[in-house]
Amino acid sequence: MPSQSPDLVIHIEPWESAMNLESFYQRVINPPSPWTVSKVEISDDSTRVDVWLIHQEHYRFSCHACHTPSPTYDHAPERTWQHLDTCECKTYLHARIPRVQCPKHGIVNSDFPLADSQISITYKMESKCIKTIQASNLTDASELTRVSWDMLESIRDRAVKRGLERRGDTTPVIMGLDEKQVFSRHRYFTIITDIGNGSVFDVVDKRRIDDISPWFEKRKESLKNVQIAAMDMSAGYERIASNFMPNAELCFDHFHVMQVVQKAVDSTRKQEQATMSDEDKKSMFGARHDFLYGRENLPDKNKARFEKVRQIAKKTARAWAIKENLRDMWTTCPDKEETPKYFKHWYWWATHSQIPDMAKAAHTLKNHFYGIVAAIEHGVSNALTEGLNSKIEAVKRSACGFKNKESLRNAILFHCGKLNLLPEAAN
Numbered sequence: 001m002p003s004q005s006p007d008l009v010i011h012i013e014p015w016e017s018a019m020n021l022e023s024f025y026q027r028v029i030n031p032p033s034p035w036t037v038s039k040v041e042i043s044d045d046s047t048r049v050d051v052w053l054i055h056q057e058h059y060r061f062s063c064h065a066c067h068t069p070s071p072t073y074d075h076a077p078e079r080t081w082q083h084l085d086t087c088e089c090k091t092y093l094h095a096r097i098p099r100v101q102c103p104k105h106g107i108v109n110s111d112f113p114l115a116d117s118q119i120s121i122t123y124k125m126e127s128k129c130i131k132t133i134q135a136s137n138l139t140d141a142s143e144l145t146r147v148s149w150d151m152l153e154s155i156r157d158r159a160v161k162r163g164l165e166r167r168g169d170t171t172p173v174i175m176g177l178d179e180k181q182v183f184s185r186h187r188y189f190t191i192i193t194d195i196g197n198g199s200v201f202d203v204v205d206k207r208r209i210d211d212i213s214p215w216f217e218k219r220k221e222s223l224k225n226v227q228i229a230a231m232d233m234s235a236g237y238e239r240i241a242s243n244f245m246p247n248a249e250l251c252f253d254h255f256h257v258m259q260v261v262q263k264a265v266d267s268t269r270k271q272e273q274a275t276m277s278d279e280d281k282k283s284m285f286g287a288r289h290d291f292l293y294g295r296e297n298l299p300d301k302n303k304a305r306f307e308k309v310r311q312i313a314k315k316t317a318r319a320w321a322i323k324e325n326l327r328d329m330w331t332t333c334p335d336k337e338e339t340p341k342y343f344k345h346w347y348w349w350a351t352h353s354q355i356p357d358m359a360k361a362a363h364t365l366k367n368h369f370y371g372i373v374a375a376i377e378h379g380v381s382n383a384l385t386e387g388l389n390s391k392i393e394a395v396k397r398s399a400c401g402f403k404n405k406e407s408l409r410n411a412i413l414f415h416c417g418k419l420n421l422l423p424e425a426a427n
Contacts, residue, residue, distance in 0.1 A: 037051055049086050053094065061111065079120075119154070128145060138152050156410060159414060174195040178191050182392075189408075224247055229245050261358070269284070318353060322358055329342050336377045
């Protein structure tokens, strides 16, 4: 008989020939020294696996507070942690954490390498839960991981706290400030964005200057590094920037500028509509949203109606044309030197239009023109803020309500903050 080819020789390790549950889970869980698997039990209905861990004797464990190796004093009562599933069976680890006699902190719990003693899931399970929440929401994540909704919320909040601690005290070099209505009855958050990396930096309750000033006061030194502050033209945010960001150049982007003029158009429409006949009012009311479109974005199905209403509402049509002319400033001006010339002509038209709301908007923009030019020069746009606002809205809808403002803040930072969320021990 020909000899067997060396490529077909199967080498069997001694432990493989005598594989049992304990040795199997020793390899699957792979607990770091000095921990080993001592016992494994499977429930009668084969839906749950329990694994017990023990440690070798006379090992010097580290204090959980200062990580100083210290002698073992005794052991805490047995704890249980949910681990990653095994073949769709919920798996739990059991261990008694040693208490050490630390020279600095006294008798305290030692470090446990697989889980935090303050939570009932292992680091690897916590990491899986975080990734699942990021890809879905708490309700779906609860179904996928078979972890309770409340536990997942706690995991999310712990992850945000961990991420903020890792980020430290640095503040964005290019910072955005914007208000966001987060609850009914005009309850707002101030959303602070890091425009440089496209993330929400923090969420501050309220929008009034007295309410948000403590957040900035706490970071007064690091805010000196802010070079650009993008915001709307509210006096409150300008005062915040003036008081706490002395080296920042203020920028008012395209969206916030056009928002001022858009409001003037809508206000003009309402006033003119009030003076019309009932028949014209009906036509005007049906086309009220058409005046909010840019000319290139007006749906084809609305164009005939819009042209008809423009003949009826002469003043509103003129206000809309002035608004559209200002929009062209961002596309027709070849450089920042041409922008003041363009704006000067537009300002004359707006202030001589005999449309009070448009004249008022023009004065507002003139008083803030330095920030408009700065935004054009630095290429600061509202695309990031709008994208984040859409994501925040999705977070709100997916949760179908939040217990409190802190819970919503954590959800926003979790999904939009680009924080380092995973526990290190899970890697």
